[in-house]
Structures are given as structure tokens and as C-alpha cells.
Amino acid sequence: QFPRQCVTPEALRSGRCCPSLFPSLTPDPTDSCGASVGRGRCAPLQVDARPHGPQYPHDGIDDRELWPTRFFNSSCLCVGNFSGHDCGSCKPGWTGPSCNLRVLAVRRNILELSAQERRRFINALDMAKRTTHPHYVIASRRYAEIFSPDGNNTQFENITIYNYFVWTHYYSVMKTFLGPGQESFGGVDFSHEGPAFLTWHRYHLLQLERDMQEMLRDPTFALPYWNFAIGGNECDICTDDFMGARSNFDSTLLSSNSVFSQWQILCESVEDYDTFGTICNSTEGGPIRRNPAGNVARPMVQRLPEPQDVALCLEVGLFDTPPFYSNSSESFRNTVEGYNDPTGKYDPIVRSLHNLAHLFLNGTGGQTHLSPNDPIFILLHTFTDAVFDEWLRRHNADISVYPLENAPIGHNRRYNMVPFWPPVSNDEMFVTAPENLGYAYEVQWPSRDLNITEIITIAVVAALVLVAVIFAAASCAVHRRRKDDLHQPLLGEQYPRYSEEDYERDARQSAV
Numbered sequence: 001q002f003p004r005q006c007v008t009p010e011a012l013r014s015g016r017c018c019p020s021l022f023p024s025l026t027p028d029p030t031d032s033c034g035a036s037v038g039r040g041r042c043a044p045l046q047v048d049a050r051p052h053g054p055q056y057p058h059d060g061i062d063d064r065e066l067w068p069t070r071f072f073n074s075s076c077l078c079v080g081n082f083s084g085h086d087c088g089s090c091k092p093g094w095t096g097p098s099c100n101l102r103v104l105a106v107r108r109n110i111l112e113l114s115a116q117e118r119r120r121f122i123n124a125l126d127m128a129k130r131t132t133h134p135h136y137v138i139a140s141r142r143y144a145e146i147f148s149p150d151g152n153n154t155q156f157e158n159i160t161i162y163n164y165f166v167w168t169h170y171y172s173v174m175k176t177f178l179g180p181g182q183e184s185f186g187g188v189d190f191s192h193e194g195p196a197f198l199t200w201h202r203y204h205l206l207q208l209e210r211d212m213q214e215m216l217r218d219p220t221f222a223l224p225y226w227n228f229a230i231g232g233n234e235c236d237i238c239t240d241d242f243m244g245a246r247s248n249f250d251s252t253l254l255s256s257n258s259v260f261s262q263w264q265i266l267c268e269s270v271e272d273y274d275t276f277g278t279i280c281n282s283t284e285g286g287p288i289r290r291n292p293a294g295n296v297a298r299p300m301v302q303r304l305p306e307p308q309d310v311a312l313c314l315e316v317g318l319f320d321t322p323p324f325y326s327n328s329s330e331s332f333r334n335t336v337e338g339y340n341d342p343t344g345k346y347d348p349i350v351r352s353l354h355n356l357a358h359l360f361l362n363g364t365g366g367q368t369h370l371s372p373n374d375p376i377f378i379l380l381h382t383f384t385d386a387v388f389d390e391w392l393r394r395h396n397a398d399i400s401v402y403p404l405e406n407a408p409i410g411h412n413r414r415y416n417m418v419p420f421w422p423p424v425s426n427d428e429m430f431v432t433a434p435e436n437l438g439y440a441y442e443v444q445w446p447s448r449d450l451n452i453t454e455i456i457t458i459a460v461v462a463a464l465v466l467v468a469v470i471f472a473a474a475s476c477a478v479h480r481r482r483k484d485d486l487h488q489p490l491l492g493e494q495y496p497r498y499s500e501e502d503y504e505r506d507a508r509q510s511a512v
């Protein structure tokens with residue numbers, strides 16, 4: 001969550017987190033944020049102080065309120081295409097030493113990667129699981145306990161790139177500690193059950209993708225996606241070629257042929273954290289558990305979403321609706337998140353789309369505080385993000401549809417997403433990805449089946465058209481007949497003309 005240079009007791013006390021871009025070359029502390037090379041400067045950070053919804057009734061007791069001001073009041077403000085905690089990197093979509101070269105990462109269906117591409121992705125994940133994050137460290141205590149008793153040390157830890165991805169998710173969903181002996185408050189979630197669900201998870205993935213690009217020294221590296229909307233009760237990516245088959249020995253574990261069976265998970269001891277007011281740290285524990293479609297106690301989550309569900313949710317026209325929470329109806333966000341049925345109607349027992357995919361995994365990937373430990377999380381969320389991007393494009397969405405205030409804490413438009421650094425607010429992720437964020441999805445979207453009203457409407461219209469055609473044909477026929485009649489030779493012409501000679505002859509005869 002914070003750059004390694006910023007967690008010294010001095011930096012933390014100063015409230016400034018503006019690291020030098022060339023720490024070894026320029027020990028001068030005033031040269032922060034690459035200021036000497038025109039990349040940025042240190043500036044007071046902006047926070048959202050607008051009112052949030054009633055779900056979180058406390059004030060001043062959670063380190064995540066007004067993020068990140070409990071820890072810092074200044075951060076690097078980078079110029080142009082420069083970006084990052086020290087302005088040493090480029091904005092998404094840009095690369096090169098001067099950040100003036102365009103780059104696009106194409107996120108593809110994992111089932112469509114070549115065997116080589118697939119192996120490369122899995123190896124890269126395994127490398128990220130073992131490589132210490134080059135820039136960020138994590139707090140292993142709440143701010144109240146972050147300094148050692150003598151004040152000479154702080155409680156931050158190194159963490160690997162992948163575990164940082166797991167930890168940031170945990171930190172965003174953990175309960176609020178209210179004090180020893182008191183039950184922690186669970187009505188708080190900075191990344192789910194509100195409009196920020198889509199923007200938060202978008203940034204979460206982008207951060208991992210960029211960390212992996214840096215690790216691999218490949219700015220085109222892209223996370224793939226899993227189209228989980230395939231219906232049925234089979235997990236098609238749960239094989240040893242992809243994310244790991246089921247173990248033959250324990251149906252809730254992964255096969256030893258998969259490297260993921262060796263992964264150890266983080267943030268297992270939630271009861272301890274919530275009881276003692278500690279927080280998840282970088283210590284790894286047990287293995288990933290996964291038992292797709294195996295939740296016999298909850299038959300509703302024994303199947304995956306249907307392709308139609310995606311087509312339907314893309315038609316929900318409003319981004320989010322009051323109270324901007326998990327009970328919002330007719331909200332695209334609540335529909336794709338999975339608290340509404342796929343047409344957008346709220347029903348407390350429904351679990352669809354993203355939520356259903358999580359719960360289907362039935363194990364590590366189905367518990368909010370643990371879910372990113374199962375790498376399927378990445379693929380499940382890139383697909384959810386692809387649906388979000390498609391919705392933004394189809395509805396030509398403008399930021400005005402994103403609530404400025406009264407969303408649950410963390411979810412207002414200008415709130416800085418917890419616990420990312422440097423500060424990044426929800427609105428910065430409410431943009432189409434290829435044009436603004438340097439990545440694009442290659443997806444074939446299902447077209448929607450017709451519903452009963454549409455079938456009836458089409459049938460009625462077709463019947464009316466048929467009747468009209470028959471009527472038109474009949475009247476044409478009648479018309480033609482009439483016209484033909486008119487064109488018949490005149491009466492006199494049907495018979496020999498009664499000429500003057502005839503008249504004279506008849507006159508002569510009658511005279512006789």
C-alpha cells in the first residue's frame with residue numbers, strides 16, 4: 001500500500017510520501033517525484049469529504065476513512081504521461097523512457113491462448129507469487145499501533161507481488177475494529193456492494209498487470225479472462241493445463257500436477273484479526289481449496305451463470321441506483337456484481353454473474369477476505385471488467401451517472417480507492433479501457449434471446465403485415481379486374497359499327 005521509502009518513522013511523521021526518483025544519485029530530499037527532470041512534484045493530496053451512506057455509522061475510528069489521510073497528506077503529482085509513486089513510471093497505455101510511446105495490452109480468453117502462451121502466463125503468476133514487490137510494503141498493524149513502543153520503528157512488511165494483490169483486497173473488505181472486547185463492525189466494504197465494485201476491481205487488476213509487466217519487462221503482457229457464463233456445473237478451466245484439476249485424494253484440494261497446489265494462502269486468520277485488532281500480514285498458511293459445484297447445502301450455487309445472463313445485464317440502462325448498495329434494483333452494477341437477477345431486479349436470495357462465479361468455486365475463491373488467493377480470481381474479474389467495459393461503450397456512459405455522494409463509504413465518485421497508493425479515485429477508472437487505460441478485451445458477446453413479450457410483439461406485427469399483404473393483394477386483384485373491364489372494347493365496338501350506310505339502308509327498308 002505504501003512505497004518502501006515512505007514507511008520510516010520520519011517519513012510517516014512528516015505526512016509526506018514523495019520519494020526521490022533517483023535516491024542513490026540525489027540524496028537531496030527536496031528532489032522528490034522526479035522534479036529535477038520535470039516528471040512531477042510533491043503536492044497536497046485530494047480527498048473526498050462528501051457524505052457517505054448510512055451503512056457505516058462511525059467516525060474517525062477506521063484508518064480507511066478519508067483514505068489515505070490517516071497516513072499521509074502529500075503525494076507525488078506527476079506531469080503528462082508520467083505516473084507512479086515517484087513519477088518513475090508511465091500512465092497506463094504509455095511506455096518508453098519518456099513515456100511517449102503508445103502500448104496496448106490485449107486481454108484474451110484463456111481457452112484461446114496457445115499452449116506456449118498459457119504456460120508463460122502460469123509461470124508468470126508463479127513468479128509473481130515468489131517475487132518481492134519492488135516498491136510497496138504493507139502495514140501489519142492499524143495506525144494506532146504502527147510505531148514500535150520506542151518510536152524508532154514502524155510495523156510494515158515486505159510482501160510478494162501476488163500476495164500484495166491478495167492483501168489489498170483483504171484490507172479493503174476487513175471489518176472495523178471498535179476496541180478490545182468489542183465485536184468488530186462488519187457493515188463496511190470499500191470494494192463490494194456499491195458503485196466502486198467495478199472501478200475498484202478494475203484498478204486492482206490493472207495494478208497487478210502493471211506489476212507483472214515490470215517483473216517480466218514486457219509492457220504488452222496482458223491478463224487473460226475466463227468466460228464463466230457457460231452454464232452447467234463444469235469448471236472448464238479447472239484442469240492441470242489451466243488453473244489446476246481437482247486432487248484425486250481430497251476433492252477440495254488441487255491436483256499435485258498443478259503448480260497452484262503448492263501455493264500457500266494469506267489472510268486465513270480473520271477471527272484473530274477481528275478479535276485482537278490485528279491485520280493480515282505477509283505470513284502464508286494452508287493450501288488453496290476449491291470444490292467447484294460442490295456446495296450441496298446451497299444448490300443455487302452449484303451451476304455457473306448462463307451466456308444469456310451476460311446479454312441481459314448489458315441491457316440494464318442505469319449504472320447504479322439509490323441506495324447504491326447491495327439492495328439496489330435496476331442497477332447495472334448490482335446486476336453484474338450478482339445481487340440482482342440478470343434483468344436487474346433485486347431479490348435477496350438471488351446470486352448471479354460475478355457473485356455466482358465466486359460461490360460456485362466453493363472454497364478459497366468464494367470467501368471475500370480470501371478470494372484472490374485462488375488465481376481464478378484474476379480470470380473471473382477480468383471477465384467482469386470486460387462486461388463493465390462493454391457496458392460503458394454500449395451506453396456511451398458519462399461520469400455524471402456515477403454518484404458523487406451518499407454511496408456507502410469508499411464508493412463516492414471522488415473517494416480514493418482503499419488501500420491503493422498513489423491516491424486514485426473511482427472516477428479515474430470510469431472510462432473506456434482501450435482509449436484511456438492501455439488495455440482492451442477480445443470478446444465475442446452473446447446476443448440476447450427474445451423474451452415472451454418480444455415474441456408476442458413480433459408475432460402480432462408479422463400477422464398484421466401478413467393481413468396487410470393479403471388485403472393489398474386482394475384489392476390489387478379487384479382493381480386490376482376493374483381496370484381490365486374499363487379497357488374492354490366499348491359496347492359499339494363489340495358489334496359491327498352502326499354506320500351511316502346502315503342507317504340509310506334501314507331507313508330505306510322502313511320506307512318500303
Ligand SMILES: O=C1C=c2cc(C(=O)O)[nH]c2=CC1=O
Nearest residue numbers: 351355358365366367368371
Ligand atoms: O470473494 C467473494 C466471495 C463472495 C461471496 C459473495 C456472495 O454473494 O455471497 N459475493 C462474493 C464476492 C467475492 O468477491
Ligand SMILES: [Cu+2]
Nearest residue numbers: 169191192201
Ligand atoms: Cu472482490
